Amino acid sequence: xxxxxxxxxxPKRGRAKKVWILCLGIFLALVLSLIxxxxxxxxxxxxxxxxxxxxxxxxxxSIGQAGYRFEPVxxxxxxxxxFYPGGLVDPKSYAPFARKLAEEGHRVYxxxxxxxxxxxxxxxxxxxxxxxxxxxxxxxxxSLGGVFASxxxxxxxxxxxxxxxxxAYADExxxxxxxxxxxxxxxxxxxxxxxxxxxxxGKKFMxxxxxxxxxxxxxxxxxxxxxPQKGDQQASIKPQEQxxxxxxxxxxxxxxxxxxx
Numbered sequence: 001x002x003x004x005x006x007x008x009x010x011p012k013r014g015r016a017k018k019v020w021i022l023c024l025g026i027f028l029a030l031v032l033s034l035i036x037x038x039x040x041x042x043x044x045x046x047x048x049x050x051x052x053x054x055x056x057x058x059x060x061x062s063i064g065q066a067g068y069r070f071e072p073v074x075x076x077x078x079x080x081x082x083f084y085p086g087g088l089v090d091p092k093s094y095a096p097f098a099r100k101l102a103e104e105g106h107r108v109y110x111x112x113x114x115x116x117x118x119x120x121x122x123x124x125x126x127x128x129x130x131x132x133x134x135x136x137x138x139x140x141x142x143s144l145g146g147v148f149a150s151x152x153x154x155x156x157x158x159x160x161x162x163x164x165x166x167x168a169y170a171d172e173x174x175x176x177x178x179x180x181x182x183x184x185x186x187x188x189x190x191x192x193x194x195x196x197x198x199x200x201x202g203k204k205f206m207x208x209x210x211x212x213x214x215x216x217x218x219x220x221x222x223x224x225x226x227x228p229q230k231g232d233q234q235a236s237i238k239p240q241e242q243x244x245x246x247x248x249x250x251x252x253x254x255x256x257x258x259x260x261x
Contacts, residue, residue: 042116043226045092048239052095052225059102066127067091067112070102077105079136079161079254082125084111084118084145084152086224091116093226094142100247106254107132111145118148125152129159136261138254140164140184142223143193150174150205157181161257164250166223167194169202176207182260183210184253186246188218192233213249218242 045053053068055061060071068091081101085091091110098108109128114120118141125139138161141149146168153163154174162182163170169185170176176183183206187194203210217237221229223246225239235242 043086043089043093043221043224043229045090045095046225046227049093049095049225052099053092059099061095061099064127066109066124068095068098068110070095070098070108070110072102072105072107075105076107078258079138080107080109080128080132081254082109082111082128082137082139082149084121084124084139084141084149085113085116086142087118087144088116089142089224089226093224096225096243097223097247100243101250104247104251113145118145122148122152125149125156136161136258138162138164138257140166141168142166143168143220147171147174150176153181154179161261162253164253166246167191167220169195169199170205171198171202172205175205177205179207181207182253182257183207184250185210185212186215186223186249187213188215188220188223188235188242190217190219190233190235193220193229193231211253215242215245218245 053061058073060073062069083094083098085094091112094110098110101108111121111124113124129137137159139149139153140146140163146165147170150163150165150170151174153160154176157179160181162184163176164184164186166186167188185206217235219235220232221227222235222239222242
């Protein structure tokens with residue numbers, strides 16, 4: 001190669017390197033922006049939820065690969081409870097709900113979903129059931145979590161006793177019609193987020209003996225503990241009131257399940 005050719009090649013390689021560095025910088029900036037946007041979108045746990053994550057003399061709270069475990073200190077009662085969080089909701093936001101059930105003697109598992117989206121972790125329940133395979137389990141979820149809890153139940157009906165829905169519904173892929181599973185549907189009168197058309201259509205995928213309960217004055221966000229949710233209506237009852245009502249209805253339903261088995 002001549003001296004002139006060498007001198008021309010150097011600037012070209014230099015420009016190519018600068019372009020590569022520029023592209024890499026743009027890519028990293030884009031990734032960082034997406035991470036920041038995602039973090040802003042996720043509903044974070046309230047102070048009350050963070051407080052409920054602490055172990056005490058009634059409930060032991062621990063974390064595993066698949067999610068969080070809320071275990072009664074002392075004897076436990078069946079069924080164990082598996083819970084799938086709503087879409088883009090931090091699982092710790094359901095700590096008050098999980099603690100309430102654990103205080104009544106039930107072991108509760110709250111799944112931690114990839115990117116906080118239940119459709120990316122539909123089979124998380126497998127990890128929980130293997131801990132005590134000889135015991136009975138129910139599964140449920142809030143909003144998007146309920147849809148995929150139902151899909152899991154449809155494929156693993158023989159491992160479960162029932163399915164519960166908090167402002168959620170079953171779709172065709174999660175049809176429970178041909179199962180022997182019991183089902184409980186809890187909705188709130190001031191829910192501004194739940195797709196009412198999809199929920200109504202979902203009734204045809206529910207067992208004939210499904211129980212339907214409406215929490216008067218409650219809204220979508222107060223099924224968890226993460227503050228106001230975009231598109232929701234203002235609740236006319238306090239978060240604690242909704243939590244108490246949901247827990248009461250679920251515990252009553254669980255006792256009925258155990259009595260029938």
